[in-house]
Amino acid sequence: MGRAARAIPAEGYHDDPDAVSLHTTPDDYTYDDALEISGLPPSYADSEADSNVAAQAPIRHVPPPTTRTDHNNPTFKNGKPIVCETTTYMDTRYDTDPISLEDIIRSCAQTAPVPLVYIMGTHKETVKRGDKKETSEITDFRIVINLQRYLRRNFDDRDTTAMDLVTVENGEKTYRGTIMKTRAPGAKQDIEVGMQKATLTEWCHRYCASPRMLRTFRLRRVITGFDETQLKNRLEGVIRATNYRGHISITFPVEDQNVDIYTSNRINQWRLKTWVCWIFYLTFLWIFTWPFLFFATKRYAIVRAGWPFSITDAHGNKTYTTVSEEQWFEKWHVAVRRLALDRFQGEASEEMMSGVIARPDDPPMPGTISTGHAGVDNAMGILTQGFQVARAIQGGGGLGRGLQGGWGYDN
Numbered sequence: 001m002g003r004a005a006r007a008i009p010a011e012g013y014h015d016d017p018d019a020v021s022l023h024t025t026p027d028d029y030t031y032d033d034a035l036e037i038s039g040l041p042p043s044y045a046d047s048e049a050d051s052n053v054a055a056q057a058p059i060r061h062v063p064p065p066t067t068r069t070d071h072n073n074p075t076f077k078n079g080k081p082i083v084c085e086t087t088t089y090m091d092t093r094y095d096t097d098p099i100s101l102e103d104i105i106r107s108c109a110q111t112a113p114v115p116l117v118y119i120m121g122t123h124k125e126t127v128k129r130g131d132k133k134e135t136s137e138i139t140d141f142r143i144v145i146n147l148q149r150y151l152r153r154n155f156d157d158r159d160t161t162a163m164d165l166v167t168v169e170n171g172e173k174t175y176r177g178t179i180m181k182t183r184a185p186g187a188k189q190d191i192e193v194g195m196q197k198a199t200l201t202e203w204c205h206r207y208c209a210s211p212r213m214l215r216t217f218r219l220r221r222v223i224t225g226f227d228e229t230q231l232k233n234r235l236e237g238v239i240r241a242t243n244y245r246g247h248i249s250i251t252f253p254v255e256d257q258n259v260d261i262y263t264s265n266r267i268n269q270w271r272l273k274t275w276v277c278w279i280f281y282l283t284f285l286w287i288f289t290w291p292f293l294f295f296a297t298k299r300y301a302i303v304r305a306g307w308p309f310s311i312t313d314a315h316g317n318k319t320y321t322t323v324s325e326e327q328w329f330e331k332w333h334v335a336v337r338r339l340a341l342d343r344f345q346g347e348a349s350e351e352m353m354s355g356v357i358a359r360p361d362d363p364p365m366p367g368t369i370s371t372g373h374a375g376v377d378n379a380m381g382i383l384t385q386g387f388q389v390a391r392a393i394q395g396g397g398g399l400g401r402g403l404q405g406g407w408g409y410d411n
Helices: 046-053 092-096 098-109 201-208 228-240 266-271 274-282 286-296 325-341 351-358 374-394 396-405
Strands: 004-005 009-013 086-090 114-129 132-146 166-169 176-178 217-222 249-250 258-262 298-308 311-312 317-321 345-347
Touching: 092 098, 092 201, 098 201, 098 217, 098 298, 114 325, 132 258, 132 325, 166 201, 166 228, 201 298, 228 249, 228 325, 266 274, 298 325, 311 345
Parallel strands: 086 258, 132 345, 217 298
Antiparallel strands: 004 009, 009 086, 114 132, 114 249, 166 298, 176 298, 217 258, 311 317
16 A cells, blocks of 8 residues: 555565555555545634734744654545554565564564644634535644654663563454454464464464465554543643634544565555556456455464553553653643644644743734733724624624634634
8 A cells, every 4th residue: 555665674665645555454454545635624714813913923833744644734534634554565585584574573563653642623614605605624723743752761762672572362363364353273262272372483484384475464563551531631621721612633643553564476566556556446447356355365463562651560550651641741731732822733843842832921812912012902802802793693603602702613
């Protein structure tokens, strides 16, 4: 599902989230192959902005992306951002040499996945054009924060001691060189019959000994012990405190969470080329190739590299790799609030957020005027609220919505 690229030490194919593919693997092997047209949502264009001439200008500086996904031009599917989840490798050594295969797996496991905090605020705006009304979604802010450094002890990029590389248990249903998910022979649900689970070395030997031409071997890099719900609630609360009335979406996509190793042959090379995939989609040949690839490909998904945000012991006590969710929130919530008020869109580095926190004051709420003179500000605030009430009544929102003030509400 992506364009070809060079990887060291092997020739690799690195997936592009915008590319289509002939991948046919289901469940945890599911790829976003559907064609779709998407781009940046319209810029914030609330009519209140006309009166905001004296307000502080929004942040324009955006640091270079620190991930493979371009967060300045994101794509979305079902309202969720699409990130580069999978890196693909292909080399003849990995087809038949179990030692080389194990080496590349252990090497890839040393790289932590990239957990992201994706904070978005949107509202709907209805414009009357003649006898018709057109409704569009306006993005008020989009803040992307990288949490990868919190998965390494002492924030040391070279420290991999927190990572735990394990193979699946016999009772777990997964791909074991099969087309469908299965348990190990002799294992039923959580009951295992007198056999130890296979080691990574043994699985690599099984993979290389298979005569099947089409094979894939997946390494999953998972994040454990991270309380998304707690952090989501705290972040939503701090944004609502700015008097924001729009729709808030806080998600936690993970980039580079999978590594797929494909056997080296012409079919697998073609299925990873974007232009070939487009030909098959446009000519509807995928109707025939999809069933063939599904039944012809043997899949191995039996090894995981666990990167803990925290570890809970038998007594319920948590030990954090670096900081807790609450400590992270306390350090950065001021920056999140101010970036939202600035209507910032893009990836926010910690260096940028530190600079935002160093400001003496919060930026004014969008749609208001801050001249530094209390009397003038109060007078303009009353006038602005009058316009808000008039617009709310005209748009069918009623008097209550106009009086509640705030910014980013549907209109």
